[in-house]
Amino acid sequence: MVQIRRQVAVSESLKLNTPGRVPFSVEFMPPRDDAAEQRLWGAAEAFHDLGVSFVSVTYGAGGSTRERTLRVAEQLASKPLTTLVHMTLVEHTEAEIRDLLRTFADLGLTNLLALRGDPPGDPNAEWVQTEGGLLYTDELIKMVREMPECEDFDIGIASFPEGHFRSPDLEADTRFTLQKLRAGAEYSITQMFFDVEHYLRLRDRLAAADREHGAKPVIPGLMPITSLRGVRKQMELASAALPKDVENKLMKAANGDEAANREAIREVGIEISTGMAERLMAEGAPDLHFMTMNNVRATQEVLHNLGMAPAWGPGFGHDMVR
Numbered sequence: 392m393v394q395i396r397r398q399v400a401v402s403e404s405l406k407l408n409t410p411g412r413v414p415f416s417v418e419f420m421p422p423r424d425d426a427a428e429q430r431l432w433g434a435a436e437a438f439h440d441l442g443v444s445f446v447s448v449t450y451g452a453g454g455s456t457r458e459r460t461l462r463v464a465e466q467l468a469s470k471p472l473t474t475l476v477h478m479t480l481v482e483h484t485e486a487e488i489r490d491l492l493r494t495f496a497d498l499g500l501t502n503l504l505a506l507r508g509d510p511p512g513d514p515n516a517e518w519v520q521t522e523g524g525l526l527y528t529d530e531l532i533k534m535v536r537e538m539p540e541c542e543d544f545d546i547g548i549a550s551f552p553e554g555h556f557r558s559p560d561l562e563a564d565t566r567f568t569l570q571k572l573r574a575g576a577e578y579s580i581t582q583m584f585f586d587v588e589h590y591l592r593l594r595d596r597l598a599a600a601d602r603e604h605g606a607k608p609v610i611p612g613l614m615p616i617t618s619l620r621g622v623r624k625q626m627e628l629a630s631a632a633l634p635k636d637v638e639n640k641l642m643k644a645a646n647g648d649e650a651a652n653r654e655a656i657r658e659v660g661i662e663i664s665t666g667m668a669e670r671l672m673a674e675g676a677p678d679l680h681f682m683t684m685n686n687v688r689a690t691q692e693v694l695h696n697l698g699m700a701p702a703w704g705p706g707f708g709h710d711m712v713r
């Protein structure tokens with residue numbers, strides 16, 4: 392077992408304010424093979440040197456990356472980096488969930504992003520509860536809060552600037568998000584979005600509905616766009632739409648031939664993320680959470696534009712760490 396120092400709670404790290412500097416964090420997916428894993432360590436160390444506030448590791452649909460998620464999270468935490476491990480309910484019984492939570496606790500992985508997950512294969516398919524499993528994320532949070540082994544856990548949740556696609560309306564979405572915060576989550580990280588207004592409205596909705604729990608930090612999830620096809624796919628998976636002005640800018644850069652104009656699209660994508668990040672910083676976002684898709688260079692370029700990182704160059708780890 393790798394030795395992990397006691398982890399700083401993500402919700403505490405959000406309070407460690409350095410004047411003039413906005414905290415940022417990065418999300419990694421568990422790499423597919425050993426070579427990609429090695430590249431990930433290079434990227435993680437580079438982000439460490441840039442002062443990343445925390446790193447998160449996703450959990451594959453239906454627990455498909457369970458072992459890799461655990462191994463990668465354990466290694467990142469030992470660097471030491473404040474490490475947030477994602478966990479979902481799909482295809483797990485209550486007993487399996489408890490076991491997994493105990494494993495996190497044994498490893499010292501006390502920062503948990505509690506999620507329900509989507510049906511493996513087709514995220515938009517009907518969500519079927521596993522026999523003996525849990526139905527909604529607030530039940531997972533309550534379970535964690537009742538387990539003595541998990542008393543140190545700091546829990547985050549997902550929130551949705553445009554509402555979760557299964558919510559009947561924004562009012563219900565706000566109610567369900569608050570249920571998770573009241574059950575014991577300390578902050579939320581949003582689904583990626585491309586219109587800052589949606590983020591601001593989510594924050595206002597939550598704060599207006601509950602002055603205590605609704606005021607907990609809402610961390611914006613940012614995905615630097617590097618390809619039109621890629622971002623469309625991501626938005627489809629999230630059942631969300633790309634705003635017309637963003638789509639138009641990218642289409643203009645593509646000039647009718649995406650493959651030939653990849654660089655131009657990428658440039659516009661980085662510019663869009665930089666503009667969003669600047670606005671979010673001005674609006675007092677508690678942290679900028681980059682959903683890197685393991686595409687390290689794009690994130691670093693946005694950070695560079697924000698004056699928070701050197702220009703991309705040799706020695707900065709690796710680009711695609713897949």
Ligand SMILES: Cc1cc2nc3c(=O)[nH]c(=O)nc-3n(C[C@H](O)[C@H](O)[C@H](O)COP(=O)(O)OP(=O)(O)OC[C@H]3O[C@@H](n4cnc5c(N)ncnc54)[C@H](O)[C@@H]3O)c2cc1C
Pocket residue numbers: 448449450451452453477478479505506507508509526527528529548549550555556557558563564567570571580581582583612
């Ligand atoms: C930052 C972030 C990271 C993510 N990481 C991963 C990952 O690593 N792996 C992965 O598989 N997925 C991940 N996801 C996707 C996430 O699992 C899906 O979006 C999932 O569909 C919703 O999860 P949830 O925890 O918000 O669900 P819940 O909060 O349980 O909500 C699910 C739906 O049920 C509704 N609802 C909630 N409570 C009730 C209730 N009491 N009665 C009726 N309806 C209710 C909600 O409004 C929503 O429509 C991530 C999402 C985000 C935003």
